[in-house]
Amino acid sequence: MRLKQLNLENFRNYPQLNLEFNHGLTILTGENAQGKTNLLEAIFLLSLAKSHRSNHDNEMIRWHENSARVTGLVETEHFEFPLELILTNKGKKAKYNHLEQAKLSHFIGKLNVILFAPEDMQLIKGSPAFRRKFLDSELGQSHPVYLNELLEYNRILKQRNTYLKQYSHSNQFDNVYFSILTQQLIDRAVSIVRYRSNFVTSLNQLAQPIHQALSNERDQLGMMYLASSSHLDYQVDEAELKSQFQALFECSFIREKDQATTLYGPHRDDLGLYINDKKAVDFASQGQQRTTVLSLKLAEIELMKELKGEYPILLLDDVLSELDDARQHLLMSYIEKKxxxxxxTATIQGLKLHQLSDADIFYVENANVYKGESLNG
Ligand SMILES: Nc1ncnc2c1ncn2[C@@H]1O[C@H](COP(=O)(O)OP(=O)(O)OP(=O)(O)O)[C@@H](O)[C@H]1O
Ligand SMILES: [Mg+2]
Structure with missing residues (x-):
C-alpha cells in the first residue's frame, strides 16, 4: 500500500500543509526542530490513531488552537480510500472512507506502517515494557481485535490492583468478588498470550534468515515470548494455561495482598532476544544491537505483508546515522521498489544511497515544505 496525499491542519507546528507523494522513496530533510518527525508522526497517527512519541493526543494540536486534523489518501492494490483523524481537547474522531467510525479498532490498521526510530535501539537493552510495546503496536495493526483484548485486560488489571491497594489489609476484603476479577483477568491474559506468542513465532521465522544475511552468516538470532513466571508454560493449550494461571494466582494470593499488586500476567511478560543462544540484553555488542533491530524491522515488514497481503509503509526517522554504510545499503536495497x-535526515550530504537519484526530496523549514529538484544527473 502507499500514501498518496497527506493534509494537515493545526497539527504540531503546521498550520496548514498539503503534500503528494510518489511510490518510492521520499526524503524529508532540514535542520533540527523544523517539523520532519512531525510529518512521520502524522502518518503514524493515521495508522494507529495515536502518536508514537506521546501519550497525550492534545500535545499534537497546534499551540493556541482547539483542534487538529490529519487526512491521508491511501492506495492499496484494489482500491483507494481517505483516512481522517480529528483531534480536539474533548477527544478524537476517526473517519474511514468519510464515515466516522464508532470504534477506533475499525479505523486502526487500515493503513499499515512500520516505524524505525533511534529509540528502537532500546528494544535490545531497554526495559521489557519497551519490547511489549513493540509487540502491541504491530499486533494492533494486524489484528485490531487484539487492541480490544488488551484494553479490557488493562481495565481489569487496574481494577484488581486498585482493589488490592484499598482492601488488602482490611477485613472487608471480599474473596468472592476478588476471585471473579481474577477469573476475568485470566480469560483476557490467555487470549493476549496466544496472540503474542504466535506473533513472536512468526516473526522469529522471518527474522532468522534476514539476520544471518545481515551479519554475514556470523550470527544466529533467536526470539522467545517469555512468561512472567516459570510456572507458566505458553506451549500448552488454552484450558491448561487457564488452570496454570489459576494455580499461580492461588499460591501467590498472600504475596499479592502483601505487595498490593498483580504479580503475574502479560503486563509482566517479555520478549527474549538471543544472539548465538546468548541473551542479547546482556551480551550484544553495539553493532550486534543495530543489526538485531534492523532484522526485527525488516522481519516486521515481511510479516505485515504475509498478514495483510501488501507491504506496509516504512517510516525511517533519522536512523541512517545509526547504521554504518554497509547496513544502510542492505536496508535500502531490501526495501527498494517494494x-x-x-x-x-538533517542533511542529505552524507547519504551514499544509490536510490537517491529516484527519490523525492522535500526540504522542511519551519513548518513549510518545499519539493526540491531530484538529484538526477
Ligand atoms: N503542539 C505543537 N504546536 C506547535 N509547535 C509544536 C507543537 N509540538 C511540537 N512543536 C514544534 O515542532 C518542532 C519539532 O518538530 P520535529 O520534532 O518534527 O523536528 P525535526 O525536524 O524532526 O527535528 P530534529 O532534526 O531535531 O529531529 C519544535 O520546534 C516544536 O516546538
Ligand atoms: Mg526529528
Whole structure:
C-alpha cells in the first residue's frame, strides 16, 4: 500500500500543509526542530490513531488552537480510500472512507506502517515494557481485535490492583468478588498470550534468515515470548494455561495482598532476544544491537505483508546515522521498489544511497515544505 496525499491542519507546528507523494522513496530533510518527525508522526497517527512519541493526543494540536486534523489518501492494490483523524481537547474522531467510525479498532490498521526510530535501539537493552510495546503496536495493526483484548485486560488489571491497594489489609476484603476479577483477568491474559506468542513465532521465522544475511552468516538470532513466571508454560493449550494461571494466582494470593499488586500476567511478560543462544540484553555488542533491530524491522515488514497481503509503509526517522554504510545499503536495497519509504535526515550530504537519484526530496523549514529538484544527473 502507499500514501498518496497527506493534509494537515493545526497539527504540531503546521498550520496548514498539503503534500503528494510518489511510490518510492521520499526524503524529508532540514535542520533540527523544523517539523520532519512531525510529518512521520502524522502518518503514524493515521495508522494507529495515536502518536508514537506521546501519550497525550492534545500535545499534537497546534499551540493556541482547539483542534487538529490529519487526512491521508491511501492506495492499496484494489482500491483507494481517505483516512481522517480529528483531534480536539474533548477527544478524537476517526473517519474511514468519510464515515466516522464508532470504534477506533475499525479505523486502526487500515493503513499499515512500520516505524524505525533511534529509540528502537532500546528494544535490545531497554526495559521489557519497551519490547511489549513493540509487540502491541504491530499486533494492533494486524489484528485490531487484539487492541480490544488488551484494553479490557488493562481495565481489569487496574481494577484488581486498585482493589488490592484499598482492601488488602482490611477485613472487608471480599474473596468472592476478588476471585471473579481474577477469573476475568485470566480469560483476557490467555487470549493476549496466544496472540503474542504466535506473533513472536512468526516473526522469529522471518527474522532468522534476514539476520544471518545481515551479519554475514556470523550470527544466529533467536526470539522467545517469555512468561512472567516459570510456572507458566505458553506451549500448552488454552484450558491448561487457564488452570496454570489459576494455580499461580492461588499460591501467590498472600504475596499479592502483601505487595498490593498483580504479580503475574502479560503486563509482566517479555520478549527474549538471543544472539548465538546468548541473551542479547546482556551480551550484544553495539553493532550486534543495530543489526538485531534492523532484522526485527525488516522481519516486521515481511510479516505485515504475509498478514495483510501488501507491504506496509516504512517510516525511517533519522536512523541512517545509526547504521554504518554497509547496513544502510542492505536496508535500502531490501526495501527498494517494494516498500514506500519516508526518511528524515538533517542533511542529505552524507547519504551514499544509490536510490537517491529516484527519490523525492522535500526540504522542511519551519513548518513549510518545499519539493526540491531530484538529484538526477
Ligand atoms: N503542539 C505543537 N504546536 C506547535 N509547535 C509544536 C507543537 N509540538 C511540537 N512543536 C514544534 O515542532 C518542532 C519539532 O518538530 P520535529 O520534532 O518534527 O523536528 P525535526 O525536524 O524532526 O527535528 P530534529 O532534526 O531535531 O529531529 C519544535 O520546534 C516544536 O516546538
Ligand atoms: Mg526529528
Amino acid at each position: 516498500v514506500q519509504t519516508f526518511l528524515t
